[in-house]
Amino acid sequence: MVATSLYRNEQYFARPLEYLPERWLRSNTTATENPPKEEAVRALRTSNPLIFLSFGVGPRVCLGRRVSELELELGIARLVRNFQIEFHHPVDKPFKSLFVNMPNMPLKFKFSDIV
Ligand code: HEM
Numbered sequence: 001m002v003a004t005s006l007y008r009n010e011q012y013f014a015r016p017l018e019y020l021p022e023r024w025l026r027s028n029t030t031a032t033e034n035p036p037k038e039e040a041v042r043a044l045r046t047s048n049p050l051i052f053l054s055f056g057v058g059p060r061v062c063l064g065r066r067v068s069e070l071e072l073e074l075g076i077a078r079l080v081r082n083f084q085i086e087f088h089h090p091v092d093k094p095f096k097s098l099f100v101n102m103p104n105m106p107l108k109f110k111f112s113d114i115v
Helices: 003-007 038-044 065-082
Strands: 083-086 095-097 101-103 110-113
Touching: 065 083
Parallel strands: none
Antiparallel strands: 083 110, 095 101
16 A cells, blocks of 8 residues: 555544644644644544654664754754745645655745744
8 A cells, every 4th residue: 555545544544634733743842832732632643653654664764864854854943933934826736646745736935034
């Protein structure tokens, strides 16, 4: 079974077709001012921790995992710190699945300097 079809399977993810990013929050997060309740987040998490493995698992796990995650976190943090980011375009079918998921629409974000 293709991994992306597992992400849409109710057996593994509650409300799989909804955009609910809080399902990825770690426990005891203090990153937001009003964090969602732990029980609510737990109910959204996957029932199987081996479902989402972008970097593999076990003795052959990706050696660059920590570096890549750090780079992504720092990059996104710099963007949201420095810009108000808006997107005023249709978001129907936002991805297409090739070997990996690809954007299926022009990424016409509007970045405005935060003063
Ligand atoms: C978003 C970025 C990356 C993703 C999604 C990714 C994903 C993966 C995956 C799925 C594997 C196979 C794991 C397995 O066999 O179970 C792997 C292996 C590996 N990755 Fe990455 N990787 C990324 C970035 C990097 C970077 C930046 C480096 C180097 C600095 C790196 C070095 C390696 C190495 C050396 C292996 C082989 C580990 C082994 O077989 O012992 N990766 N990666």
